[in-house]
Amino acid sequence: MSSPAALRIVRSAPAFREQLEIDTDLKSTHSLHQGVVFPFDMPAAVANYLVQRFTSREGLVLDPFAGSGSALLEAALLGRIAVGAETDPLGSRIAHAKLLPSDLTEVTLALQLLNLRRPVDLKMFRDCFTPFFDLETFREIVNLRAALQSRDDPVHRFIEFVAMSILHGHTVSFLSTYTFPQVSVSPEEQVSINRKRQQQPEYRAVAPRLLRKTAALLRDGIPSVARAHMKRHVMRRADPRDLEFVEPSSVQLLMTAPPTPFQADVRSDLWLRYWFSGTEAPTTEQFHQGSDLVDWVDYMNEVLLEGARVVTARGRAVFDLPEVRVRDREYALDEILADSVQANLSRFWEVEGILIYRKRSAKQRDCIRGGGQVPFGDSNRILVLKRRA
Numbered sequence: 001m002s003s004p005a006a007l008r009i010v011r012s013a014p015a016f017r018e019q020l021e022i023d024t025d026l027k028s029t030h031s032l033h034q035g036v037v038f039p040f041d042m043p044a045a046v047a048n049y050l051v052q053r054f055t056s057r058e059g060l061v062l063d064p065f066a067g068s069g070s071a072l073l074e075a076a077l078l079g080r081i082a083v084g085a086e087t088d089p090l091g092s093r094i095a096h097a098k099l100l101p102s103d104l105t106e107v108t109l110a111l112q113l114l115n116l117r118r119p120v121d122l123k124m125f126r127d128c129f130t131p132f133f134d135l136e137t138f139r140e141i142v143n144l145r146a147a148l149q150s151r152d153d154p155v156h157r158f159i160e161f162v163a164m165s166i167l168h169g170h171t172v173s174f175l176s177t178y179t180f181p182q183v184s185v186s187p188e189e190q191v192s193i194n195r196k197r198q199q200q201p202e203y204r205a206v207a208p209r210l211l212r213k214t215a216a217l218l219r220d221g222i223p224s225v226a227r228a229h230m231k232r233h234v235m236r237r238a239d240p241r242d243l244e245f246v247e248p249s250s251v252q253l254l255m256t257a258p259p260t261p262f263q264a265d266v267r268s269d270l271w272l273r274y275w276f277s278g279t280e281a282p283t284t285e286q287f288h289q290g291s292d293l294v295d296w297v298d299y300m301n302e303v304l305l306e307g308a309r310v311v312t313a314r315g316r317a318v319f320d321l322p323e324v325r326v327r328d329r330e331y332a333l334d335e336i337l338a339d340s341v342q343a344n345l346s347r348f349w350e351v352e353g354i355l356i357y358r359k360r361s362a363k364q365r366d367c368i369r370g371g372g373q374v375p376f377g378d379s380n381r382i383l384v385l386k387r388r389a
C-alpha cells in the first residue's frame with residue numbers, strides 16, 4: 001500500500017517531540033496490575049499518562065490489541081470507559097477479568113462451593129506436569145480448572161485470572177516448584193531446572209494461595225470512579241480491523257502497544273496458561289505481524305482505517321512502539337508508520353507528535369526468551385495521531 005515516490009506527500013514535522021520521565025516499574029502501579037501480564041503489554045504508568053493527557057472523565061478508550069488488558073485496566077482505574085478487542089482468547093479472558101474484578105468475599109464464597117479433591121486422570125499428569133507440580137496440588141488444580149471452565153460468570157473468570165497469576169513461579173506463593181513466573185518452560189527444561197536445583201515439587205494447597213493472591217491483587221481497592229463504570233466496559237475477541245461492536249465516532253482515545261514486526265513469538269511460552277484456561281493459541285496464519293515491514297505497515301493502515309471510523313473528530317490514536325534493532329539495523333517504527341499515515345491516510349489522520357520514554361525496568365524484556373533475534377533498544381516511542389474533523 002506504500003505509494004510511489006512521485007506521489008509521496010512531503011513529510012511535515014510532527015508538532016511536538018517530547019522526552020517523558022515515566023517510572024515504568026510495575027511495583028509502583030495499582031495492585032491489580034500485579035497479576036498475569038502478557039509480554040509486550042504497555043506499561044501501566046505510560047497508559048496512565050496518555051489517558052490523563054488525551055481524555056476527559058468518562059471518555060471512551062479503545063485498545064484494539066488489548067493483550068492482557070494492562071492499558072485498558074489503567075484507563076478503567078482512571079474512570080474512563082474501556083473498550084477492547086483481542087484475537088487471542090487467553091489475552092481476552094485475562095483482560096475481561098481485570099476489567100470486572102470480584103471482591104474477596106465473592107471469591108471466598110465461590111471457592112467454598114468447589115470440591116478440589118476429586119480423583120483425576122494420572123496419565124495427563126505423567127505426560128507433562130510431573131516436573132512442575134506435586135500430585136495432590138495437581139489434583140486440586142485440575143478440579144479447579146474443570147469447575148472454572150464449566151461456569152461463565154465474572155466471579156469464576158476473576159478466580160481464573162488469579163489462578164493463572166500463581167500457576168507457576170519462583171516462591172512458595174505459587175503452585176509449582178521453583179520455575180519462571182512469566183514464562184512457562186517446557187517439561188524437559190523444568191526437569192533440568194529441578195536437577196540443577198536438586199528440587200522436587202512439594203504440596204502447595206491451592207485455596208489459601210488463591211485467597212492470599214486475591215487479597216494482594218485487590219490491596220489498592222477499586223476507586224469509586226472506576227466502580228461506577230464497571231458494567232460499561234466491553235472486551236471482545238475481535239479482529240482489530242473490524243470493530244463492528246464499536247459505534248462510529250465514539251472513541252476519544254485509541255491507545256495501544258500493537259504487534260510489531262520482528263517480535264518474538266511468545267505463544268509457546270504461555271502453554272501452561274493456555275492449558276489451564278482451556279484456550280488455544282492463535283495460529284501463525286491468524287497473526288499478520290510476520291517479520292515483514294511492508295506487511296506490517298499495510299496491516300497497521302487497515303487498523304487505522306477502522307480507527308478513523310470509530311475515533312471522534314480531534315480524538316487521538318497513540319501507538320507505543322519499541323525501538324527495534326535487528327542484525328545491527330535500527331528501525332524507527334514510529335517514523336515508518338508516520339510516513340505511511342501521511343502518504344496514505346492524511347485525509348483522516350494528522351501526525352501530531354512523538355513521545356519518547358525510557359524503559360527503566362528491564363524486567364519485561366528479560367522474561368522474553370528467544371529474544372536473541374529481537375533485541376530491543378532502551379526507549380519506546382509513542383506516535384500520536386489526531387483525527388481530522
Ligand SMILES: C[S@@+](CC[C@H](N)C(=O)[O-])C[C@H]1O[C@@H](n2cnc3c(N)ncnc32)[C@H](O)[C@@H]1O
Pocket residue numbers: 038039040041042043063065066067068069070071072086087088091240255256257258259286287288289
Ligand atoms: C503488544 S500486545 C498488546 C498489548 C496491549 N495493547 C497493551 O498495551 O497492554 C499485542 C497484542 O496484539 C494481539 N494481536 C491481535 N492481532 C494480531 C495480529 N494480527 N498479529 C499479532 N498480534 C495480534 C496479540 O494477541 C497481542 O496480545
